[in-house]
Amino acid sequence: MSIQVRNLSKSFGDFHALRNVSVDMESGQLTAVLGPSGGGKSTLLRIIAGLEEADRGTVLIDGSDVTNVAARNRGIGFVFQHYAAFTHMTVWDNVAFGLKVAKAPKGKIKARVGELLDLVHLSGLAPRYPAELSGGQRQRMALARALAVEPALLLLDEPFGALDVKVRQELREWLRRLHDEVNTTTIFVTHDQEEAMEISDQIIVINEGRVEQSGTPDTLYDRPVNDFVMGFLGPVTTLGGNLVRPHDIHVSRTAGSAGHPARIERLVSLGFETRLVADPGPGADPVTVQLTRNHIHELALEVGDQVYLSVSAHPARLLTALEG
Amino acid sequence: MRKYVLRYAVLGYLVMLLAVPVFVIAYRTFAHGLSPVWDALSSHAAVNALELSLLITAIAVPINVIFGVATGWFLARRKMPLPWLVNAVINMPFAMSPVIIGLSVFVLYGRTGWIGTYLFAHNIPVLFTWKAMVIATVFVSLPFVVREVVPVLEEIGTEQEQAAQVLGASALQGFFRVTLPAIRWAVVYGTILTVARALGEYGAVNLVSSGFVGQGLTLPLYVDNRVNQLDPTAAYSAGLLLALLSLIILVGMTAFASRRRRQT
Numbered sequence: 001m002s003i004q005v006r007n008l009s010k011s012f013g014d015f016h017a018l019r020n021v022s023v024d025m026e027s028g029q030l031t032a033v034l035g036p037s038g039g040g041k042s043t044l045l046r047i048i049a050g051l052e053e054a055d056r057g058t059v060l061i062d063g064s065d066v067t068n069v070a071a072r073n074r075g076i077g078f079v080f081q082h083y084a085a086f087t088h089m090t091v092w093d094n095v096a097f098g099l100k101v102a103k104a105p106k107g108k109i110k111a112r113v114g115e116l117l118d119l120v121h122l123s124g125l126a127p128r129y130p131a132e133l134s135g136g137q138r139q140r141m142a143l144a145r146a147l148a149v150e151p152a153l154l155l156l157d158e159p160f161g162a163l164d165v166k167v168r169q170e171l172r173e174w175l176r177r178l179h180d181e182v183n184t185t186t187i188f189v190t191h192d193q194e195e196a197m198e199i200s201d202q203i204i205v206i207n208e209g210r211v212e213q214s215g216t217p218d219t220l221y222d223r224p225v226n227d228f229v230m231g232f233l234g235p236v237t238t239l240g241g242n243l244v245r246p247h248d249i250h251v252s253r254t255a256g257s258a259g260h261p262a263r264i265e266r267l268v269s270l271g272f273e274t275r276l277v278a279d280p281g282p283g284a285d286p287v288t289v290q291l292t293r294n295h296i297h298e299l300a301l302e303v304g305d306q307v308y309l310s311v312s313a314h315p316a317r318l319l320t321a322l323e324g
Numbered sequence: 325m326r327k328y329v330l331r332y333a334v335l336g337y338l339v340m341l342l343a344v345p346v347f348v349i350a351y352r353t354f355a356h357g358l359s360p361v362w363d364a365l366s367s368h369a370a371v372n373a374l375e376l377s378l379l380i381t382a383i384a385v386p387i388n389v390i391f392g393v394a395t396g397w398f399l400a401r402r403k404m405p406l407p408w409l410v411n412a413v414i415n416m417p418f419a420m421s422p423v424i425i426g427l428s429v430f431v432l433y434g435r436t437g438w439i440g441t442y443l444f445a446h447n448i449p450v451l452f453t454w455k456a457m458v459i460a461t462v463f464v465s466l467p468f469v470v471r472e473v474v475p476v477l478e479e480i481g482t483e484q485e486q487a488a489q490v491l492g493a494s495a496l497q498g499f500f501r502v503t504l505p506a507i508r509w510a511v512v513y514g515t516i517l518t519v520a521r522a523l524g525e526y527g528a529v530n531l532v533s534s535g536f537v538g539q540g541l542t543l544p545l546y547v548d549n550r551v552n553q554l555d556p557t558a559a560y561s562a563g564l565l566l567a568l569l570s571l572i573i574l575v576g577m578t579a580f581a582s583r584r585r586r587q588t
Contacts, residue, residue, distance in 0.1 A: 051486050071489045078490040084483035088505040098491035101501070142487075149491060 001062050001152040001185045002027040003048060008057035010043055017043040019209040021057070025202070030179045030186045032196035034232070035206040041189045042157055044206065048187070049155050050074050061153065074153075077146030077184075081158040083138045085130035091117070091141050092126040098149035116144040119178070136167040143175075147182060154179075156188035160195070172199050193233050197221070205229050237288040239280075239309055246290035250312040251276065253299060259308030262287060267296065267303055278307060346567055353560040364561040369538040373546035373562065376454060380529070380542060381522040384461040388518050392469025393511060397503070399470070400477035414471075417464045426531030429460045433532070456532035457542065464528045465521040472514035476507045512580050520573045524566070 003025040010018040017040045025031045033041040046052040048059055050071030058067045066074055086094050095116055099109045117123045120140040130138055139159060146154060159175070160168040176199040179186045190196050196203050197217045204214040205228075212232075213225045224230035227243055237246050240260050252259060262278035265286060274296050276289040287309060301307070353361055364370060395414065398404040417425060433440045433451040443450050450456050484506060488498035504511070526544040534540030541549055543566050550559035 049490060051490070071486075072492045072494065074490075076490060078487070080483050080487060082483060084487040086484055086487070086502055086506075087480075088508075097488070097493075097501070101488075101491065101493045101497050145487075145491070 003153070003185070003187070004060040004063075005044070005048065006058045006060070008044065008047060008054050008059070010040075010047065010052065010054050016209045018047075018054070021206070021209070021211055023204050023211055023214060025185065025187055025204075027062075027185050028183065029201040030176065030188075030199060031202045031204065032200035033187060033189045033204050033206060034193060034196040035191065035212075036232070037191055039207045040209040041191075041206045045155050045157050045187060045189050049076055049078050051078070075149075075151055077149065077151035077154045079139070079142050079146050079154070079156040079159050081161050083130070083135075083142045083162075085138055085142060087130055089129075090126065091122055091128050091130070091133070094130065094141055095144045095148050097145060102149065112148060116148055119147075119181075120144040134167075135163050136171060139163065139171065143178070147184075152184060154184045154186045156186070158189050158191070161190070161192075168195070175199060197233070205232060207232075235288070235290070238285055239287050239311060242311065244311055246275070246288045248312050249287065249289045250310050251289060251291060251295070251299065251301070252308045252310070253305075255308045256310055258310045260287075260310065262307055262309055264301060264303050264305045264307060267301065269293070276301070278309060280309070349560055349563050349567065352556070353564045356557070360557050361561045361564075364558040365565060367558065369541070369546065370558065370562055372538045373541050373543045374565065376457075376541065377523055377543040379454060380458050380461050381519060383458050384465060384522045385515060385518050387462055388465055389469050389511065389515050392466075392514060392518075393473055393504070393507075396470045396473030396477060397499075400474050401482065414467050417466050422460075422464050422525065422527035423531065425463050426460050426528035429456055429463065429528070430531050433459070451532060452534040452540065454540075457529045460528040460532050461522050461525050464525055465518045468517040468521065469511065469514035472510040472517070473507055476510040477503075480506050509580060513577065516573055516577045516580065520570060520577075523569055523573075 005021060005023045008018050008021040009016075021040070021044060023044075033044060035041045043052060047054050050066070050069060054067070058065055060066065061074065086097065089097070092113060096109050096113045099112060104112075113126075114123070117126055120143060122137060122140055122144065125133065125137065130141065133141065143156075143159075156175075160171050163171065172195050175186075175188070179199075188200075200217060202214065203217055203220050205212040205220065207228055213220060213229045220229060221233050224233060230236055230243060235246050236243050237249070238244070239249060255261065260280055262280040264276060265279045266275075266277040268275040268277075272293060274291050274293050276291055276296070278287045278289065280287055289309065299307075395404070395410065399407055399410065404410055430451065431437050433443065433456055435441070435444050435451075440451060450459075480503075484502050485498050488502045489495075493501065524544060525542070526548070529542055530545060530548075533542070533545060535545075537546070537549060543562060547559050547563045547566065550556075550562065
């Protein structure tokens with residue numbers, strides 16, 4: 001199921017959540033809507049779902065205009081950040097809800113719910129209440145509930161935002177496998193670039209109500225169109241007035257043609273890699289460089305050493321920091 | 325040591341204030357054995373008073389529960405126009421003496437009142453009948469369900485309702501399958517408070533009652549009437565019956581309150 005969003009605008013009082021946003025999401029893909037909080041990404045998702053009304057603009061699902069179609073008739077699954085579990089219902093009844101209101105035959109409900117609980121590994125917990133589940137289990141239940149009605153489009157609003165790091169890591173991999181298995185179009189909102197990079201086919205970066213850039217994770221990482229996207233997709237540092245990635249800086253003990261002299265201020269071991277912070281002299285910000293531990297040993301680098309920094313042969317992107 | 329003194333002082337105060345008077349009524353009621361009590365309670369006037377009280381409660385409580393849940397929902401979901409005004413009107417019975425509420429019903433439904441003029445012209449008697457007493461009771465017991473339901477609705481938020489919506493539920497299905505079950509203890513608790521208030525109401529119904537013994541008196545009005553008519557056995561018996569009903573409500577309330585705590 002493909003989605004086209006055209007010229008969407010939405011304000012809450014004086015706050016412009018979305019300003020003239022147009023994006024396309026292709027059928028069968030896993031799309032991440034990425035951006036800082038308050039940037040408008042959740043509003044975009046909620047308008048696609050029909051939970052929020054746009055001030056202007058249209059939403060097309062598979063080419064047909066659904067702008068004025070009620071949420072319950074859009075055939076979508078929605079997963080909320082805080083699960084929105086029906087607290088007075090058991091896990092089983094939560095998952096069965098969509099089928100029950102659609103008046104599906106009892107036998108079909110039983111088979112489908114059983115199948116979904118297997119899929120999310122909650123079969124043993126079917127008679128429990130949401131209050132008796134962990135956060136990760138509750139979110140898996142919410143996902144099964146959304147999938148019960150066989151939506152062609154699955155929307156997830158910061159689905160793992162309220163979970164701890166380890167569970168989040170597990171669930172995101174699991175979401176990717178699930179997406180491939182059930183073969184829906186999936187859109188999820190996140191402020192975690194790593195999450196977006198790791199599992200999505202396409203990323204749409206939204207900031208201050210505008211689409212900054214959209215494309216594959218590699219495109220966005222390697223060819224960001226502006227400083228914001230570059231900074232949001234990964235770590236950045238400045239060298240000689242240019243914005244670069246810390247792993248794109250070459251460190252040398254001898255002055256080359258374009259080497260910036262700097263003094264090593266700190267060496268922080270991060271396991272396989274080491275972060276080097278160097279002071280290029282008065283008036284310039286410290287430069288952060290990411291090196292492998294082996295490289296540090298080869299050069300026998302110590303705090304206080306004089307080094308020369310240059311951007312390595314194929315930089316991800318160069319931008320003058322003053323430009324934006 | 326000091327904390328025990330304070331504790332027992334508070335307990336003693338409560339016993340003096342509440343338990344002793346109830347005990348005295350019970351003691352006086354049965355001073356001459358069971359049979360005078362049975363005679364007093366099975367008299368036509370007493371039975372009629374109990375029936376009238378139950379009738380008024382049975383009509384006023386469902387009205388207030390339905391209205392209270394609906395109003396509470398509109399208020400909590402910010403869909404109510406002029407919410408400050410609606411809140412003020414709903415809270416009025418808390419602030420205002422029931423006599424004034426009774427008086428307003430009296431004025432409104434009287435022969436020259438705005439509504440009364442119409443009713444009398446069409447020969448529909450309301451004032452001095454059980455209907456006026458129901459109206460007065462509805463008014464004085466108006467706030468209880470609303471005030472219980474609004475905070476719970478605000479606490480559970482709108483996410484569950486939205487989840488029901490995207491799963492294909494209509495607004496009504498969402499309300500009855502998701503919202504109402506989620507607030508059920510608040511509704512039950514508010515209902516019990518409403519019943520207690522409706523059964524015990526005196527001031528407001530007093531003003532709109534016909535005052536005829538065996539026809540227009542609720543249980544509290546009947547107790548008052550018997551005291552004034554120097555019929556202590558009937559007064560004590562009816563009073564004890566009223567206290568007993570309150571006790572049942574109190575026990576129910578406590579049971580539900582602890583259940584509600586466990587659930588959240």
